[in-house]
Structure formats: C-alpha cells, structure tokens
Amino acid sequence: MNSTFANRDVLEFYKKLPFNFSSNLSQAANDILSSRLDILKYYVPIAEELFLDDRIRVLELGCGTGWLSILLAHYYGCSVTGVDFNPVAIEQAGKLNEMVHPDKPSNPDFEVADLFLFDAPAFDIVISHGVLHHTDNCMQGIRKACGLTKKQGHIIIGLYNRFGRKPFLDYFRSLKERNSNEEELFKAYRKLDERHGHDTTLARSWFYDQVLHPHETQHTITEVVEVFSECGVKMIATSLDSYAAKPETDMQALLAKERKMYDAGVKAIEEGRYFTGYFVVVGEHTG
Numbered sequence: 001m002n003s004t005f006a007n008r009d010v011l012e013f014y015k016k017l018p019f020n021f022s023s024n025l026s027q028a029a030n031d032i033l034s035s036r037l038d039i040l041k042y043y044v045p046i047a048e049e050l051f052l053d054d055r056i057r058v059l060e061l062g063c064g065t066g067w068l069s070i071l072l073a074h075y076y077g078c079s080v081t082g083v084d085f086n087p088v089a090i091e092q093a094g095k096l097n098e099m100v101h102p103d104k105p106s107n108p109d110f111e112v113a114d115l116f117l118f119d120a121p122a123f124d125i126v127i128s129h130g131v132l133h134h135t136d137n138c139m140q141g142i143r144k145a146c147g148l149t150k151k152q153g154h155i156i157i158g159l160y161n162r163f164g165r166k167p168f169l170d171y172f173r174s175l176k177e178r179n180s181n182e183e184e185l186f187k188a189y190r191k192l193d194e195r196h197g198h199d200t201t202l203a204r205s206w207f208y209d210q211v212l213h214p215h216e217t218q219h220t221i222t223e224v225v226e227v228f229s230e231c232g233v234k235m236i237a238t239s240l241d242s243y244a245a246k247p248e249t250d251m252q253a254l255l256a257k258e259r260k261m262y263d264a265g266v267k268a269i270e271e272g273r274y275f276t277g278y279f280v281v282v283g284e285h286t287g
Contacts (some may be wrong), residue, residue, distance in 0.1 A: 006115070006135055007136050007215050011086060014088075014209075018092060019209040020209075021065055021092060021202065021205040023202060025099060032067070032071055032074060040071050040072070043071075051125070054076065054077035054078055057079045057080075061083055061115045061118070062084055062129070062132070064086070064093070066082055066092070066094075069082035070108060073101070073108045079107060079109075080107060080108035081110075081123070083110075083111050083115055083118050093110045094110050115144060120148065122147075122153065124149075124154070126155045126156070128158070129157075129158040133159050133216050133218065138159065142224060142231075143231055146228070146232075146233050151285050153284075155283045158279070159218075159224070159278070159280075160218045161219065161261055161279045163259050163277070164277025165218045166265065168210070168265060168268075185207070189203075190207070192269075193210075194274075221240060222254075224281045233286065234286050236283060238279065239278075239279050239280040239281075
C-alpha cells in the first residue's frame, strides 16, 4: 500500500474555506483576464524562459482554487494539470476556469488527488507554491515533485523560510497569548495585508491560511538543495538572490541571505506591512 504524508487536519481546515477563495467568481475571472504577464512572471520566476513553448505539460501540485494554473493556461497556452486533495477548492477552480475559458474549459485539467499518491507520465514543469510545508513531510513532497519531472524538465518549489517566517509567527503568537479573539486577529492581519479590498471572503481565506492554519513547517534552502541533489536536480535560480541568471552556489552565502530575511520580517511588522517570509527555488532535472 502506498503511503501518504498528507495532513488530514489541514484538509478538513481548508474544506471550510479554501485558500485564495473569492466571494465573487466573476471578479476573480476578470482579475485573471486583466492580469498582465509581468504579474505572472513575478509569481512564477523565469516564466518567459520556461513557459512560452505551448507544447509543454505543466503540473501544479496543490493548485487550490486554481488561480495559477488558469493563468498559465490562459497566457502561455501550455497544457496544465492542477492537483489538490481538497474537493471544495477543486470545485471552485473548475467554476473559475469555465468563466475564463468558456470555449475550452478542459485546460487546465483539475483533479482531486493526494499529491503523495498522484501518478502520471512525467511533466515538463512541476510547480508547488506554498503547499508542501503544510504536509507531514515536506522533503518527501519535494522528492515526489522531482519524481514527476521529466529529465531536462524544471521544478519550482515555494516554501516558508525558517528565518523570514519567524517575525510574522511571533507577532500573531503574541496576540494570541494576549487572548485576542479571531475577529481581533483578523483586524490585525487586515492592517498588515490590504491587498484584497472589499472582498472579505478572500481576505479571510488568506487570514486563515496565514494565521489560523493547523500545521506548517519552515525550511532553509540547504534542505531543498540537498533533496534536489539526491534526486538529480540542479538549482538554477532562487528568490534569495533575486533569480540571478547565475545563482549563488555557496550555501554559506545563501544561508547568510536567508538570515537577513529575519530582519526584513521584523522591520515589516514594525512598519505595519505584510511579509510572509517565503522563498522559492527553481531546479532543472539533469538526471
């Protein structure tokens, strides 16, 4: 029997209100249709180099309500599969995609599946943004993603950073210890993160994800690169050095940059700004 490291508490938590869940699907669809490509390139680093070939097959592990998968299909024309073990999120993703692509709702293909048990022919690009740190074994999740990536294919992993995430968590932990209730915590979060305007459902889905989540872990680039190396994957870019064309390969230098994220997080809290403490690593499967 295959084993899974999917966290059941996380599943039940996100069934109640999936992450990035909009109260107005029409507005969510309009946001995608009016998005500029530079927004997508910000979200998916080195996008131009990887996604412009419309023959490629892309897998998003933990696609949630489908925003990124739909953007990739819409703007780049590549074939996208979005997988998530939350049926509520997948249902929302399908509805949103029908609004964006009424004439071609089959791309992306959304599927309810446990990412640890998911099996398919290898993909050209595998993406997992902000998902694997909510499982019971993040590094095993990275191994799974690598195993689903073709030779010479690419893998993009986004995780909470051990240093950068701490100030945010400490801030809300202190509020909880002062017996702040959920609404008080929500107001505190909204002061930091004002991106969602009048869509309180969307804002609350982010708040639940960021503040009330039942399980998360934080990681370092050293951990990711070690698993990449074990799986025959070479790091080719990372957010820690702004996706430089020739990424820093000295782990001590990258670790020093990670540690600076702590100071950035502290400063953001002091200035009343949103800072998740998140980092991204891009790899190429060299085999």
